Amino acid sequence: DGANATPIIIGVTVGSAILILGLVACFLWRRKTLLGRQIRKTEPRGHPERSQDLLLNQVVISSKRDYSADKTDDLELPLFDFETIVRATDNFTDYNKLGQGGFGIVYKGRLLEGQEIAVKRLSRNSGQGIEEFKNEVRLIAKLQHRNLVRLLGCCVEMDEKMLVYEYMENRSLDSVIFDKARSSILNWQRRFNIICGIARGLLYLHQDSRFRIIHRDLKASNILLDKEMTPKISDFGMARIFGGDQTEQNTKRVVGT
Secondary structure, eight states, X not given: OHHHHHHHHHHHHHHHHHHHHHHHHHHHHHHHHHHHHHHXXXXXXXXXXXXXXXXXXXXXXXXXXXXXXXXXXXXXXXXXXXXHHHHHTTXXXXXGXXXXXXXXXXEEEEOTTSOEEEEEEEOTTOTXXXXXXXXXXXXXXXOOOTTBOOEEEEEEETTEEEEEEEOOTTOBTHHHHTOTTGGGGOOHHHHHHHHHHHXXXXXXXXXXXXXXXXXXXXXXXXXXXXTTOOEEEXXXXXXXXXXXXXXXXXXXXXXXX
């Protein structure tokens, strides 16, 4: 009887050992997976996974516009993860909606550290939006001037493409000058300062910037005002770059409104 029981004992022991090893391996794999997710969730803002960085470069480089030697340069632009934008805009609630255009909808947001932002979210049904997204990333990321709106970063995840700007407390110039109640705050001195600020921004674009840029859609709704009523030129989706010695260029279609 003892001899007959020996194979059974061995079989049970081996089977139990295999089961225990399998459970341990499953536990370790599960623990590694959860730890990886936790690390990604707690990743600092502006430093997302490299995959998003590569995707951004692929999206922008695929643009058909000619950017000469600069076409393959890596973009030094902070990247926001999608969850950060969702939290900042309260899941894109209508309450935070600032406006809407051909590109998509613009939302107001607030980052965890308290900084207010404006998020331009590309509409998935927008025909011109993807080209404007590429153009803005390529241009504004390399431009810095007191009278140009500042691009803080962008988000490129799955089907989502968003641009993150500094928030302008006094909205656009047209929302002030065409509003009977608000237009009273624009005395002649402020109007003069706004005109001079816009002129300085255009001078920078046309002569003093790294690129010579023609905006092609300059209008009151594309002039934003900060809390000090300083004007900032925005919306470079239609802009064009001129060559260093180029003084003329023909456009193939009418743009702007």
